[in-house]
Every structure is written in structure tokens, then in C-alpha cells.
Amino acid sequence: MGSKRKDYISWDEYFMGVAILSGKRSKDPNTQVGCCIVSQDNKILSMGYNGLPTGCSDDEFPWAREGENPLETKYVYTVHSELNAILNYRGGSLEGAKLYVSLFPCNECAKAIIQSGIKEVIYDSNKYEGTPSVQASMKMFDAAGVRYYQYHRTGRKIEVEL
Numbered sequence: 001m002g003s004k005r006k007d008y009i010s011w012d013e014y015f016m017g018v019a020i021l022s023g024k025r026s027k028d029p030n031t032q033v034g035c036c037i038v039s040q041d042n043k044i045l046s047m048g049y050n051g052l053p054t055g056c057s058d059d060e061f062p063w064a065r066e067g068e069n070p071l072e073t074k075y076v077y078t079v080h081s082e083l084n085a086i087l088n089y090r091g092g093s094l095e096g097a098k099l100y101v102s103l104f105p106c107n108e109c110a111k112a113i114i115q116s117g118i119k120e121v122i123y124d125s126n127k128y129e130g131t132p133s134v135q136a137s138m139k140m141f142d143a144a145g146v147r148y149y150q151y152h153r154t155g156r157k158i159e160v161e162l
Contacts, residue, residue: 009158011042015100016124016151017158022047023081023102027058028074030065035081035101037094037118045097048084052077082109086116094118100151104128110137114144121148 009017015036023034026049037046052058056077067073079087082105086094095117104126105113113121121141128134141148 009156010154012100012122012151013154013156013158015042015044015098016102016122018044018047019081019100020102020124022049025049026051026081027063028078029063031103033081033101033103035085035099037085037089038098038100040096040098045091045094046085046089048079048081048086048088050078050081051084053079080106080109083112086112086118098122104134104148105137106133107136107140110140110146114140114146119146121146122151123148124151124153126150 015038019034019036021034022036023032026032026034028050031050033050035048036044039045052061061077062072062074064073065075070076081103082099082101085099097116097118098120099113099118100122102124104123105121106128126134138148140146
């Protein structure tokens with residue numbers, strides 16, 4: 001009898017890979033963020049990416065980062081990946097779940113994460129580290145007992161041909 005293969009990916013590689021792949025669905029020309037929510041027993045519960053609310057055409061709303069009028073920028077319209085994943089979940093409670101996300105959550109997403117009962121956040125990038133939004137997220141996570149830590153990339157290349 002042969003032995004099992006030894007080069008399979010870890011749970012963290014798998015779930016962060018799913019989060020990053022989910023972000024590839026985003027129409028945002030600058031930042032594509034993906035999220036994957038996982039149960040305590042490593043089952044995927046929900047996924048999301050940053051984009052417009054259902055029913056809002058991504059051809060009719062702006063994707064600009066800057067503008068004199070906030071209504072001409074993407075920020076007042078887009079739903080972040082974490083909130084999308086939380087809102088996409090149809091199975092009941094997310095109490096005790098883990099959230100894998102490609103970018104550290106903003107303060108608004110941190111509120112939704114805490115309120116939904118998610119207890120662990122694993123993030124890939126923290127490119128806005130030190131900003132008031134990220135500082136507020138960390139302060140709220142700490143106060144609410146939500147553990148967060150950066151994913152450590154393994155350097156493994158996983159290629160998918162579609």
C-alpha cells in the first residue's frame with residue numbers, strides 16, 4: 001500500500017488562497033480584496049470580495065479613487081469583502097468563526113466582524129498600517145477579544161489553469 005502525498009497545502013494556504021482568488025472577482029481597478037469565512041472545523045461558510053451592492057451596475061457607478069465630489073468616487077458605493085462575506089452567509093450564526101482576508105479590515109468592517117461573532121482574523125497585507133482606520137480596528141479587536149495576525153506566506157506557487 002502506498003503512502004499519502006506530502007506536498008498538499010495547509011489549511012491556512014487553502015483558505016488564504018480562496019480569499020485571494022475571491023478578490024479576483026472584484027471590478028475595482030486599483031484594489032481587489034477577497035475574504036473567506038471558515039468554521040472552527042475548517043469548513044468554508046462564506047466568501048466575498050469588494051464590489052457594488054447587488055443590483056447596482058458596475059458600469060454605471062464610479063471607480064475613481066479621487067474627486068472633488070465624493071459621489072464621483074467609489075468609496076461611498078462599494079461594499080468591502082469582509083462585509084460582503086458576512087452578508088452573503090445564509091447559514092445562521094458566525095459565532096466562533098475565522099475570517100481570512102487579503103487586506104487588514106477597516107474600522108467599519110471590524111465592527112461587523114465583532115458583531116457577527118467572528119473570533120479570529122487572518123490577513124495577508126496591512127498596507128494601511130498606522131492609519132486611524134487600522135488603529136481603530138486593532139483597538140476594537142483587542143477590546144472584543146478578536147485575535148488577529150498576519151498570514152505568513154510560504155512562497156509556494158500554486159497554479160490553476162482555467
